[in-house]
Amino acid sequence: TGGNVVIVGGGVGGATTARYLKLANPDISVTVVEPKSSYHTCFMSNEVLGGERTLEGIEVGYDGLKSMGITMVQDRASGIDPDARTVTTAGGETLNFDRCVVAPGISFVTDGIEGYDEAAQEKIPHAWQAGPQTALLRSQLEAMEDGGLVVIIAPPNPFRCPPGPYERASMIAHYLKAEKPKSKVMILDPKEKFSKQGLFMQAWKDLYGHGTDNSMIEWNTFSKVGAINKLDAAAMTVETDFESFDPAVINYIPPQKAGKIALDADLADDSGWCPVDKMTFESSKHAGVHVIGDAAIATAMPKSGYSANSQGKVTAAAIVAALAGKEMPQPSYVNTCYSIAGTDYGFSVAAVYRYKADDNTIAGVEGAGGLTPVDASPEQRKREVAFAHSWYNNIRKDTWG
Numbered sequence: 001t002g003g004n005v006v007i008v009g010g011g012v013g014g015a016t017t018a019r020y021l022k023l024a025n026p027d028i029s030v031t032v033v034e035p036k037s038s039y040h041t042c043f044m045s046n047e048v049l050g051g052e053r054t055l056e057g058i059e060v061g062y063d064g065l066k067s068m069g070i071t072m073v074q075d076r077a078s079g080i081d082p083d084a085r086t087v088t089t090a091g092g093e094t095l096n097f098d099r100c101v102v103a104p105g106i107s108f109v110t111d112g113i114e115g116y117d118e119a120a121q122e123k124i125p126h127a128w129q130a131g132p133q134t135a136l137l138r139s140q141l142e143a144m145e146d147g148g149l150v151v152i153i154a155p156p157n158p159f160r161c162p163p164g165p166y167e168r169a170s171m172i173a174h175y176l177k178a179e180k181p182k183s184k185v186m187i188l189d190p191k192e193k194f195s196k197q198g199l200f201m202q203a204w205k206d207l208y209g210h211g212t213d214n215s216m217i218e219w220n221t222f223s224k225v226g227a228i229n230k231l232d233a234a235a236m237t238v239e240t241d242f243e244s245f246d247p248a249v250i251n252y253i254p255p256q257k258a259g260k261i262a263l264d265a266d267l268a269d270d271s272g273w274c275p276v277d278k279m280t281f282e283s284s285k286h287a288g289v290h291v292i293g294d295a296a297i298a299t300a301m302p303k304s305g306y307s308a309n310s311q312g313k314v315t316a317a318a319i320v321a322a323l324a325g326k327e328m329p330q331p332s333y334v335n336t337c338y339s340i341a342g343t344d345y346g347f348s349v350a351a352v353y354r355y356k357a358d359d360n361t362i363a364g365v366e367g368a369g370g371l372t373p374v375d376a377s378p379e380q381r382k383r384e385v386a387f388a389h390s391w392y393n394n395i396r397k398d399t400w401g
């Protein structure tokens with residue numbers, strides 16, 4: 001055979017690696033361990049919150065992977081032994097590997113705020129992993145009265161999808177503008193600046209009255225309103241150092257670290273994320289185990305689905321080369337993050353990256369990529385929405401088949 005690869009996680013990073021391993025060499029035996037029977041993409045989940053797409057519209061199954069001869073084990077990986085080269089599952093299976101790929105995404109830091117724990121997520125959704133959490137947040141938005149306040153608490157860096165909280169604020173405002181126009185969205189942010197800030201601010205001005213007394217979106221930093229001290233899920237209140245808010249809906253997006261299995265398997269460093277060789281995504285801590293996607297430290301690359309997809313292809317190439325005893329070619333990477341801020345109003349940031357051997361980093365290629373101009377024409381903004389939707393269809397197909 002061509003060797004045994006076990007992949008932990010059938011999300012973006014894991015599924016892409018599985019497909020590209022099989023495309024490169026069908027003789028490699030590929031097994032994906034994933035507890036869920038289907039996956040909901042986080043990308044376009046803000047459109048679900050905005051009422052522009054259904055939850056079913058962001059659901060993708062595993063038949064595409066299975067049709068390529070990839071084995072799906074519907075279970076949770078509970079342990080990875082890099083010396084014995086085995087993955088064990090909660091259901092009691094032991095899977096042998098020559099190479100293992102770990103792509104479990106993120107986990108949340110839930111301590112440190114009074115009143116908030118995992119149980120509180122049933123009333124205060126994060127909706128930062130799509131699926132039931134997205135449905136819950138959407139139902140809360142649907143149930144709120146006109147005139148209510150939606151508070152989004154953004155996470156500190158680094159976190160999954162840097163433009164995500166601001167796209168979310170936009171899509172929620174999009175829904176409220178049409179259905180509950182007296183309502184407001186307030187972002188409370190530990191950061192002093194955020195991804196594509198100029199473009200978001202321009203969008204909020206163009207679409208939601210930003211900069212006027214009647215703005216539907218307000219962005220407040222912790223330096224202004226104070227850090228979050230208490231979240232009361234029963235009373236639905238938010239308390240900061242200096243202020244108290246009484247929202248109809250609270251969307252707390254907690255600080256993040258690598259998915260739990262990566263932490264349990266000793267793949268993370270003190271930062272809570274996993275250091276890797278930037279050429280192959282092989283763990284700096286355990287040989288034979290690769291970590292990709294949000295869980296990995298990928299220097300300049302943001303924690304995005306497109307990054308995870310790009311890293312999956314590089315990792316597949318690295319594993320194919322390693323199993324065949326060949327040298328890994330010099331990789332390059334790509335990422336584009338589209339944001340949809342309202343009707344016919346989109347923009348993007350794009351970058352091409354190269355591996356730099358001298359300091360083991362992934363650095364942006366100068367002159368490649370860039371941002372949508374702040375003064376783009378309405379036609380350009382509309383075209384970016386079409387690009388975003390076609391990117392979505394393509395990345396889904398490219399990742400899960």
Ligand code: FAD
Nearest residue numbers: 009011012013042043077104105161261293294304305306
């Ligand atoms: P995931 O896709 O989360 O996959 C991890 C998988 O591992 C999951 O299926 C999980 O069930 C599984 N798993 C976890 N633990 C185990 C275990 N122990 N055993 C087995 N399986 C396990 N990115 C973009 O590129 N463009 C966008 O427009 C975009 N929009 C976004 C909007 C929002 C609101 C959010 C929250 C994110 C967005 N992202 C976007 C980011 C993107 O969703 C993530 O970066 C991407 O999903 C990361 O892929 P991953 O493979 O690391 O993790």
